[in-house]
Amino acid sequence: MGGAIPAGPRLVSVLERIVVAKREALRRRRELLPLERLREGLAPTTRSLRQTLRTTPCGYILECKHRAPSGGVLRADYDPAALARSYAEVASAISVLTDEPFFGGSLEHLAQVRAAVTLPLLCKDFVVDPYQLFEARRWGADAVLLMLSVLDDALLRECLALAGTLGMDALVEVRDEAELARALRAGATLIGINNRDLATLEVRLETTERLAPLVPPDVTLVAESGIRTRADVRRLRPLVDAFLVGSSLMRRADLGRAARELVVGRLKVCGLTRAADARTAWQAGATWGGLIFAPHSPRAVTLEQAAALRTAVPELQWAGVFVDAEPATMAAHATTLALDAVQLHGHEPPEVLAALRGALPTPCALWKAVGVPLEGPARAAFTLPAAAALGADRVLLDSQRGSQRGGTGASFDWRGLAALSEATRAELLLAGGLGPANLAEAEALGLWALDLNSGVEDAPGHKSAAKLAACAATLRAAGGSRRGARG
Template sequence: MNSNTLNNILHYKNEWIKLHKLKKPLESFYSNIKNQKFLKRNTKNNPAFILECKKASPSIGLLRTKFNIPKIIQVYKKYASAISIVTENKFFKGKFKYLKQASQCTNKPLLCKDFFIDPYQIYYARYYQADAILLMMSILSNSQYVIMSNVAKKMNIDIVTEVHNISELHRALSLNADIIGINNRNLKNLSIDLKTTCRIAPLVPSDRIVISESGINKYKQIRMLSRYVNGFLIGSHLMKSNSLKKTVCSMIYGKNKVCGLTRVEDAFIVKKSGSIYGGLFFYKSPRYIKLRDCKKITSQVKLKYVGVFYNSCMKYILSRVIKLSLAVVQLHGQENQDYIKKLRSLLPKNVKIWKALPVFNNFPIERYNYINCYLIDHKNGGTGKNLIGILLKKNNVSKMMLAGGLKLNNIFQASTLGFCGLDLNSGLEISPGIKDSKKIRHAFNIIKNFPAQYILKN
């Protein structure tokens, strides 16, 4: 969205307002407006995730061809603190009826995202069940903001005040904005810079709520920005996804795996809690699982299953991959490059290969071709030994998973180290292979949330 596009949007919005004031005058629906939920209440806990329904954008075009609000909300409501609905119709293909549809599917607060320049729009948004609106400092003067803010407060509508630079922030603070949305996108040239949040957020008083908007598409970005803000507004990345639930879980929790599954009930809790992967042990181990038990798990609980092998015969690996439709083969032994190359040629193209790298006193430097992801772990895995102290030195671990000694008392710290996900096992067990459902739920709550003292404020 460049300046010309923004001007075109605002010109169209003025025409839209004139037309709708004639078609649907305020007095025709004012008496039917009700006061209801509050966004502030749901964004005070850290972190708040505002997940967005957006059909298209001027910069990308159509984001989601099958734009079904009830189906989207069905996924979002399990993970979102609030839900954003883009209602601008010409450039973003939005509709106000999407707000009403969403309100019928969830009790979560609904943020109406549009280009608000006239009080009429606020009443209109509330009529369609909006609980909050977005006011952009870039398109409103101070006097316009005051008028809009007074109407919103009268209607018990929360306001997310969007800023992109320090000047806009100072204006917003002088106008007593209490929820600050920091837009990482420069509307003049469409560039995205997540450091915008890092620059602006520390200047916001600690009694305000800060939301980071735009350009957030990775779990590691959320962990990086979590030091500065109370929450995130995520839209385009989710809307482009062909697997919405998986993408939401990956964004909020990371691409985590709970390994050593032996029971259907454990796999069910693992999936429900937000894990992407479930691990099945196919080598001599207290967590070894027979094929018939694997079939029960994989047929009843839809996770991405990872077969864990240790110096195994390739024929054995292939049989398990085919019979169980494994998504990943994880190599935990001394498999060398020749072994990996041959295995890659035999496996279906959609099956990935992960390799565990042993850690003793130093970060491993081995690298192999045909490996999609590395796991940093003690030599044989499942030892319960903590690696975090070894890994505090700077290493590029964004395409690696962390395993080994992860328990409830160190999972949060582990989640801040920059790995794409965590491999959880013995720390969530009652006994080898028997998971503790309370520990699983608690672990994923820790991964999702972060303590208030983690936020950097002045």
């Protein structure tokens, strides 16, 4: 039942060492727990990873991984159950590394995650024996990874058949055309393309771009390795049904925010006045909240109200919005509230920004809103100022009608922003009339963040949970997938 590493180019020695160690560990485990006892009372799973991915426009399998041979310890405070809970609001499924000597995992980690979340669980290990499928199911897995760099065809077919008996899905991992052909011949219906070259450890997203067109439409396709940013997602999203993401998230201290920004992009919900709305914004996928301190705004909050919101949802990063306020006042608010950014939405000249920057606490960012005329000669004459020229870290573009900047509920024609350089677009936030109807087009611009306000409200300052959820769903699906949502 052991199988052999397939013939072909010599694999990197670390993989060979892993396989040798895995077989020896399995020999010891089988002595302690014979297969007959392991199988006793084992019930098939009722959660389907593949079906979950097939009914989601773009799926995300987010991973719990302690360390890796190529990267060392990825997360010192590794708590797989806590990590899974951080992922749960945006993930389609959770992957758990269970290899112990090389990745610091264990089957017990799988059980801990199973107790923490209800999402489908993928047991990610180096399967060299069908015994491991029984183990994975016993400890709570709904799916297993089968690597064609490790399995020969006979063992692959045996594992696929056993997975079906246990009600489990098998994610069959391939690295090249030859392995893809083997997976398809074996009848794999859930295939992962690993963008990492096991010989060099180099990651190339071109691997998915090369292999994806060869995969039949009835096969569910997952991109693995090298998906670090929202730009990577935009690049591969039309080619695959889902992404498996691990190392890039494990290295982030702000894991919850990192997961949200990968899945829906960087989203700010401005004009928050109620703690319940702030919590709903976070649950929907937003990572920034906006507190308006302009007295004339129907969404204005006091310093005390802002502090209560900040305390109620500390997971959000918070920006304070001011209109022609005194620098000392803005700096005091930023210090008291520990704001992550101050957003100037008035006619503040560069010298005010310079004075404010010197007074702001570290690392509070400084953003300057620029009104973009909706129409007429002023719109034709508009030119985009650089953030540095304004003395700001980033520029927020908002619709302007007459002298009214922001709060118009209307969108200017921002399609031309696509022609800007990547560096310039990375400085920009976009606001003004954004909602479910136009978010997909706005997201495709690749700006630093999108800013929602009136487009997700039932009344000024009262955010709609349904509209926020619709925005999150739109952003998750933006750009489509190989086939979109299917039944």
